[in-house]
Amino acid sequence: MSEPTIESILQEKRLFTPPSEFSQQAVIKSQQEYQALYEKAKSNPEQFWAELAETELHWFEKWNQVLDWNPPFAKWFVGGKLNIAYNCLDRHLTTWRKNKAALIWEGEPGDSRTYTYAQLHREVCLMANVLKQLGVQKGDRVAIYLPMIPEAAIAMLACARIGAPHSVVFGGFSAEALKTRLVDADAKVVITADGGFRKDKIVSLKPEVDQALANNGAPNVKNVLVVQRTEEKVHIEPGRDHWWHDLKAGVAAHCPAEVMDSEDMLFILYTSGTTGKPKGVVHTTGGYNLYTHTTLKWAFDLKDTDVYWCTADVGWITGHSYIVYGPLSNGATTLMYEGAPRPSNPGCMWDVVEKYGVTIFYTAPTAIRSFIKMGEHYPNARDLSSLRLLGTVGEPINPEAWMWYHRIIGREKCPIVDTWWQTETGGFMITPLPGAIPTKPGSATLPFPGILADVVDLDGNPVKANEGGYLVVKYPWPGMMRTVYGDPDRFRRTYWEHIAPQDGQYFYFAGDGARKDDDGYLWVMGRVDDVINVAGHRLGTMEVESALVSHPAVAEAAVVGRKDEVKGSEVFAFVSLEGDYEGTEALSQELKQHVAHEIGAIARPGEIRFTDALPKTRSGKIMRRLLRNLASGEDVAGDTSTLEDRSVLDKLRSSGE
Ligand code: WT7
Numbered sequence: 057m058s059e060p061t062i063e064s065i066l067q068e069k070r071l072f073t074p075p076s077e078f079s080q081q082a083v084i085k086s087q088q089e090y091q092a093l094y095e096k097a098k099s100n101p102e103q104f105w106a107e108l109a110e111t112e113l114h115w116f117e118k119w120n121q122v123l124d125w126n127p128p129f130a131k132w133f134v135g136g137k138l139n140i141a142y143n144c145l146d147r148h149l150t151t152w153r154k155n156k157a158a159l160i161w162e163g164e165p166g167d168s169r170t171y172t173y174a175q176l177h178r179e180v181c182l183m184a185n186v187l188k189q190l191g192v193q194k195g196d197r198v199a200i201y202l203p204m205i206p207e208a209a210i211a212m213l214a215c216a217r218i219g220a221p222h223s224v225v226f227g228g229f230s231a232e233a234l235k236t237r238l239v240d241a242d243a244k245v246v247i248t249a250d251g252g253f254r255k256d257k258i259v260s261l262k263p264e265v266d267q268a269l270a271n272n273g274a275p276n277v278k279n280v281l282v283v284q285r286t287e288e289k290v291h292i293e294p295g296r297d298h299w300w301h302d303l304k305a306g307v308a309a310h311c312p313a314e315v316m317d318s319e320d321m322l323f324i325l326y327t328s329g330t331t332g333k334p335k336g337v338v339h340t341t342g343g344y345n346l347y348t349h350t351t352l353k354w355a356f357d358l359k360d361t362d363v364y365w366c367t368a369d370v371g372w373i374t375g376h377s378y379i380v381y382g383p384l385s386n387g388a389t390t391l392m393y394e395g396a397p398r399p400s401n402p403g404c405m406w407d408v409v410e411k412y413g414v415t416i417f418y419t420a421p422t423a424i425r426s427f428i429k430m431g432e433h434y435p436n437a438r439d440l441s442s443l444r445l446l447g448t449v450g451e452p453i454n455p456e457a458w459m460w461y462h463r464i465i466g467r468e469k470c471p472i473v474d475t476w477w478q479t480e481t482g483g484f485m486i487t488p489l490p491g492a493i494p495t496k497p498g499s500a501t502l503p504f505p506g507i508l509a510d511v512v513d514l515d516g517n518p519v520k521a522n523e524g525g526y527l528v529v530k531y532p533w534p535g536m537m538r539t540v541y542g543d544p545d546r547f548r549r550t551y552w553e554h555i556a557p558q559d560g561q562y563f564y565f566a567g568d569g570a571r572k573d574d575d576g577y578l579w580v581m582g583r584v585d586d587v588i589n590v591a592g593h594r595l596g597t598m599e600v601e602s603a604l605v606s607h608p609a610v611a612e613a614a615v616v617g618r619k620d621e622v623k624g625s626e627v628f629a630f631v632s633l634e635g636d637y638e639g640t641e642a643l644s645q646e647l648k649q650h651v652a653h654e655i656g657a658i659a660r661p662g663e664i665r666f667t668d669a670l671p672k673t674r675s676g677k678i679m680r681r682l683l684r685n686l687a688s689g690e691d692v693a694g695d696t697s698t699l700e701d702r703s704v705l706d707k708l709r710s711s712g713e
Pocket residue numbers: 327373374448449450451452453474475476477478479480500566567568580582583675
C-alpha cells in the first residue's frame with residue numbers, strides 16, 4: 057500500500073525542555089535514562105516487566121511464567137497469586153502510610169471527606185462483607201452505578217477484595233443503557249445511590265435502576281445496594297433493595313483479601329463501538345495492577361508528598377486506572393471531585409486546587425477548551441502555585457489549548473504530560489516522562505518503556521517519517537485488554553485483523569491515525585474513521601480543528617466531511633466562538649482564509665456553521681457521526697444515548713434550516 061493513510065499538514069515546531077529543578081527530583085531524570093529503560097525493555101520485555109512486578113507489587117505466590125502469548129490472547133504472570141485491593145490498601149497499613157490521606161473527596165455542594173489508608177481499608181472491608189451477605193461470591197459480576205462519591209472507589213475495591221469482577225456503569229447513562237450492560241455482564245448485584253449532584257442539579261440514579269430492572273429487565277440482579285447521597289425520596293423494593301448504611305451497621309470490619317490468580321478477571325468496562333452493541337472490555341488482575349502502577353509512577357512522577365487530582369469520572373477507564381487503582385497501589389493521595397464547572401461556580405476547579413494544594417492535575421482537552429472559553433480570570437483569581445505537573449488525555453490536544461494550559465495553569469513551569477491510551481490498553485502507552493522528555497505542543501511524544509509502538513501502512517510496513525499511517529502496538533503489554541466479554545471472536549476481529557498478521561507478528565490496532573516526526577515523536581491525528589478525503593488528500597480532523605482554534609475568535613471547532621461532486625468531500629466546520637465575537641459572514645470568510653493560510657488551500661472549509669456548543673458524549677468526545685449527518689442535511693441516525701446535552705443537537709438542527 058503506497059497511499060498514505062492520512063496526510064500531515066500541521067507543523068508545530070515549539071519545543072519545551074523539562075525545567076532542571078523538575079528533572080533533578082524526578083523518578084526518571086533524563087532522556088538518557090529513558091532511552092536506557094526503553095532499550096532494556098525492548099530487548100527483553102518479559103524480563104523488564106518481571107523485575108518490576110517483583111519490586112513494585114506484593115504477591116501471595118510468585119508466577120511460573122511471565123507471558124503466555126497465544127495471539128491475540130495474552131496471559132501475564134501465569135500462576136502468580138495476588139489481590140489488587142491488598143496492593144492498594146493492606147500493604148500500606150504496615151508502613152507510615154497507615155494514617156496518610158488515601159482519598160480526599162470534595163462534594164459539589166461543598167461537603168467533603170478525607171479517608172486515611174486505614175479508614176479506607178475499613179470501609180472497603182465493610183462493603184466487601186455486605187456484598188458477601190448479599191450472596192456475592194468470587195467470580196460473580198457486580199454492577200456499580202454511582203455518582204462521584206467515595207463509595208464508588210470503595211465499591212470497586214470491595215469487589216476486587218472478594219474477587220467479584222465489577223462493571224462500572226457511568227452515572228450519566230440512561231436506564232436503557234444500564235439495562236443492556238447489566239444483561240451483557242449478567243450482573244448479580246447493583247450498587248447505586250439515590251442520586252448525585254452535578255452542575256447545580258440533582259441527577260437521579262435509583263429511579264433509573266428501578267426502570268432498568270422493571271419487567272424482569274435484568275433477571276439475574278437479585279439485590280440492589282443503595283448509598284444515600286441526595287436524601288431525595290426513592291422507592292425501596294422490599295427484599296431486593298437495601299440501604300448501605302443499614303447493612304453496614306451489621307457486618308464485621310474484618311474481611312481477608314481473596315487470593316486471586318493473576319489472570320482472574322478484575323473488571324469489565326463497556327466502551328461504545330461505532331456500530332453494534334457496546335463492547336465489554338475485560339481487564340485482569342496482575343498485569344493491570346502492575347501496568348497502572350508503573351505508568352502512573354513514572355509518567356506522573358508520583359511522590360508521597362503529592363496531592364494528585366484526576367478530573368475524570370470513575371465510570372471511564374481513566375477513573376479506574378488513574379483515580380483508584382494506580383494511585384492507591386502507589387500509596388499516593390488521590391483526590392476525587394463530585395462537581396463540574398457550573399453556573400453557580402465556573403471557577404470551582406481552581407477552588408479545589410487551592411483548597412487542597414493540588415500538585416498534579418490531570419484533565420482532558422475538552423475541559424481545557426472550556427476553561428479557555430470561561431476566561432483566565434477564574435484561574436488567575438486563585439493561588440495555583442502548588443501545581444508542579446499537568447496532564448491531558450482523551451483526544452489530541454490542539455497546540456493552542458496546550459499553550460494556554462502551559463501559560464495560565466502551569467505558569468510556564470509545570471511540564472505537561474499528554475498521555476495517549478485507550479480503554480483497551482488499560483494505561484498510558486505514549487506519554488512523555490516529565491523529567492526526561494522535552495515536549496512539543498500536540499504530541500504525546502514517545503512510547504512508554506516496554507511499549508513497541510509504530511506507525512504502519514495496511515501491510516504492517518512502517519511508513520516514512522512525517523507520513524501518516526496507522527498507530528499500532530507490536531508486542532503484548534501487561535495492561536492490555538484480554539478479550540471482549542463473552543465474545544473472543546469480536547476481540548480478534550476488532551483489534552487484530554485490521555492489519556493482517558505477518559510471519560507470526562500481530563499488530564494491535566484500535567483505530568487511530570498518527571505520524572512520527574524526525575525525532576521519532578508520535579503525533580496522534582485522530583480516529584481513522586473521521587478522516588476527510590478532499591480531492592484525494594486524506595486530512596485528519598484534528599489538524600484542521602487546531603488551525604481554527606488558533607484564531608482568536610474560536611473557542612472550539614469540529615470538522616467533518618461533506619460530499620462534494622468535484623472534490624469527493626469538502627471540509628465542513630462547526631465552530632463555537634469566544635464570548636465577544638459574533639458569527640457574521642465576514643468572520644466566516646476570515647476563518648476560511650485563516651485555515652487556508654495556516655495549513656493550505658486544500659483544507660479550506662467549504663462551509664462554517666456557528667453554534668453555541670458541540671454535541672459531545674459525557675466523556676467529552678465530539679460525536680462527529682452526528683455532525684456528519686447534519687452537514688449533509690440528513691436526519692441524525694443511530695444511537696444518541698451517550699450525548700451529554702440533547703438540546704445541543706436540537707439547536708444545531710434548527711440553525712441549519
Ligand atoms: C481514544 C480512546 C484513555 C482514556 C480516555 C479515552 C483518543 C486518548 C489521547 C491523546 C490523542 C487521544 C484516541 C484513543 N485519545 N488520549 N493523548 N492524544 N488522542 O479513552 O474512550 O477508550 O478513547 O481517545 O482516539 O483511541 P477511550
